[in-house]
Amino acid sequence: MKQVVSRIGSRCIAMYIDDSSAHPDRTYSSEKIERLLDAKVNLSDAVLYENWTPGEKVELIEEVPPLVTASPEGRNFSQPFTVTLTANEPATIYYTLDGSTPTESSPVYSSPIPITGTVTLKYFAIDVAGNASAVQIQVYSSITSDTKPPTVTSSPPGNKSFNSAQTVTLTADEAASIYYTLNGSDPTTSSSVYTGPIPIRTTTNLKYFAVDRAGNKSPIYSFWFTIDQDPPNDVTSLAYTKLTATSVRLTWNVSGSTDVTFYEVFSGQTVVARTRNRLATYSDIIGLTPSTTYTFTVRAKDLANNYSFGQSITLTTPPVSPSLAGLVTNGLVLLEETPENYSFLYPRNYFDGNEPFTLTMTVKSDQGTSFLNIFDSARENEATTSVTVKRNYSPNTQFVVTLFARDLNTNAIVATSLFTASLSTAPYYHVVLVRDASAISLYLDNALIMQKPFGPQFHIARLERPLLQVGDKVNNVWYEYLAYYNRALTTEERAQNYKTLL
Missing domain, CATH: 2.60.40.10 (Immunoglobulins)
Known part of the structure; x- marks a missing residue:
């Protein structure tokens, strides 16, 4: 047995005579070794420990451990898959899936390893020369299957007109890549990638979509941003x-x-x-x-x-009619001397939090008619607060006020009051509805008919265009005067108006 040791950098290579080697593919003639040493091809600091006879054979023995790779490497996943382990030379690969350190007693890798849940894979290899690699670790984390595509919104929203250039921001509801175009063509993953606000200076058709980390694609969004700086025509x-x-x-x-x-x-x-x-x-x-x-x-x-x-x-504006010279004018917002039956008025800020108001009207009607409906919405069926003043059908001649609203805890407040009397349908009656800081009250001919206390917890929402319905859709109502005040009239002021309007 003759041995040669050479060093290539930090790699130690031992060569020895072995005519009966079981690995002839790794056996070299002494002449070849000699030529390599003489030429110093890929070798440095070669040391001959014993002479050998030309023609004798030697086998290459190395102390370099095998290199093992895993494919794919550790990652998050939502669907089962397999992991392949590969060594860069003939070697036996040992592995574990429970996070423990593998040994030569651990399972031997022979085929791709199925991964169905969160796993810590550890592995190493031993080559035919007995060199062992270091233990390597790959972590595969199972996540909930994601099949939901991302949603993308723009700010400002599209399909609108603007009178100046805009800067559009696109936002996905999860981590995603957003692709867009500005020429009306459908974007692809080869289109521009959104990295920051998009300036739009002329009318533009912006199209965009997003792809999340699971590969889910959103639909293509298409919006026009119209830049219009031309004023419209006048009335x-x-x-x-x-x-x-x-x-x-x-x-x-x-x-x-x-x-x-x-x-x-x-x-x-x-x-x-x-x-x-x-x-x-x-x-x-x-x-x-x-x-x-x-x-x-x-x-x-x-x-x-x-x-x-x-x-x-x-x-x-003309002066107040001489017949109305005694009318209270402090806080008077609206005065209709002959309002039409079943007409609508939209006093601004009619309902404004808990602020007071007074409505007065001199009115007569057929039986079974509505004198007044107040809604806190532009449409009756959308109202959450309403006040109705009406007169019931025969045989009972009744004035009815119904109040429906909600308090700050959204509890419904409903108040109904009946006033029964032998009233003729011929004369006019002076009806006053007052809402002050603590109650809503109905007066008929200056006499209190109904009062519903509600205190400061009573809530009426501030709306820009509340609806005041005057009169009845079916039956006739005749008005001489209708006045609206943005405050609650005092007892003396109500009496003064009653004398003036009758």
Whole structure:
């Protein structure tokens, strides 16, 4: 037996004579070894411990351990899979799946390892020369199967018009990559990747979608961002009618611009009325002062919030009718001397938290008619607070006030009061509804009929356009006067109005 030891960097290679080697593929002739040593090919610091005879054979023995790789490496997963272990030379691979350190008594790797749950895989290998690799660790963590695609939202939202350039922010509801286009084409994973707010300076069709870490894809979202800086056309034929000491109706022909959303009425720089939509052809202005000159301007507003230049009209309210000279005017917001049956009024801030109000009317009716309905919504079927004043059918001649509302704990408050008397349908009756800091009260001909205390816990939501329905849809109601005050009238003031209006 003859042996040669050489060193290649930190690798130690021992070569020895072994004519009966069981591994002829790893057996080299002494001539080859000699040539390698002489040429010093890939060898350094070669040391010959014993001479050998040319022609004798040697076997390469190495102390370099095998290298083992796992595919795939440790990761999170939602579906079962297998792990393949591979050594870079012939070797036996030992492994465990319970986190314990593997030994030569552990299972021997022979085929891909199925992974169905969270596993800590540890493994090492021993080659044919007996060199053992270090123990390696891979952790595979099972997560809940994710099949839900991400949702992406934009800020500001799309399919709207804007009167200035916009910066659009896209946000996914989970970790995801967002891809987008600005030319109207459908985005793919080769499209631009969203990394920050997108500037939009002209009308643009923005399309985008997202892919989450599980590979789920959202639908493609498509939104237009319309940049419109052109003002809409003005209304035409602005005029006024129904002029009283405290109110007026402005009328006009609608704007020719199709993107108008509504019209606003200005007194100076203050908005005093707003229509519901672009088709409105009038607006009632209330709360005016008798014998006062006003200039009102009607301006159209479009989808991009551009205002038209505006059409203006000037008018002077008349003095209060001599017959109403004794009427209380402090807090008077609305005065209709001859309101129409089944008409609607929209006093601004009619319901405003717990603020008081007073409604007075001089009225007569057929039996079974509603005098007044107050709703805290623009539509009756959406109301959560309502007050109804009506007169019941025969045979009992009754005045009924029904109050429905909710307190701050959303508990329903319902109050119904009946006033029974032998009342004729011919004369007018003076009806007053007062809401003060502690109760809502009904007065008939200056006499208290019903009072419902509710205290400060009673809640009426502040809404911009509450609905005041005057009169009855089916039966006739005749009014001489209807007045609205933004405060609760005192006992003396109610008596003064009663004398004046009758």
